Amino acid sequence: MKNxxxxxxxxxxxxxxxxxxxxxxxxxxxxxxxxxxxxxLGGNKIESCASFPQLANLTDLLLDGNQIADNLDDLLPxxxxxxxxxxxxxxxxxPIHPGDSADEKSMLVFRAKFKLWIKSLENLDMDQYGKKDExxxxxxxxxx
Numbered sequence: 001m002k003n004x005x006x007x008x009x010x011x012x013x014x015x016x017x018x019x020x021x022x023x024x025x026x027x028x029x030x031x032x033x034x035x036x037x038x039x040x041l042g043g044n045k046i047e048s049c050a051s052f053p054q055l056a057n058l059t060d061l062l063l064d065g066n067q068i069a070d071n072l073d074d075l076l077p078x079x080x081x082x083x084x085x086x087x088x089x090x091x092x093x094x095p096i097h098p099g100d101s102a103d104e105k106s107m108l109v110f111r112a113k114f115k116l117w118i119k120s121l122e123n124l125d126m127d128q129y130g131k132k133d134e135x136x137x138x139x140x141x142x143x144x
Contacts, residue, residue, distance in 0.1 A: 014038070015037065015039075016030070022044060022045055023041060023044040025046075025051065027051045030055060038059065038061075039060070045066060047067045049079070059086060061086060064091060064125075067095060069095040072113060076113060077117065087121060088121075089125070091125060111124050111127075111129070112139075
């Protein structure tokens, strides 16, 4: 990905909207944006989140409509380390996501796993965490 940002301004950027830009790699590019809070990369061609840099101030990450197929057990600790303040995550319409056709339990397990790893997460796929999620989180904790 080409860098069209002047070096002296990258540290002041807090929001980036690059949805529907055919982005598939070069995620390390975002490391220069140390104050970024919101990153919209929806509708691109990203296949893996492994190369994301640490973005310590990121609260909102929109990755819907990509081709992300990471192993969930690898993705979750990666997200925890790289996005410690993440509150809002949009991940639907990716191979990693159970999808709208999934049964309710599969979706609840998916959501619960994110919340177990990323305590700061408040909203996954435009749906705030609620009582059903809390119940599933407790069930998963008991299984451990």
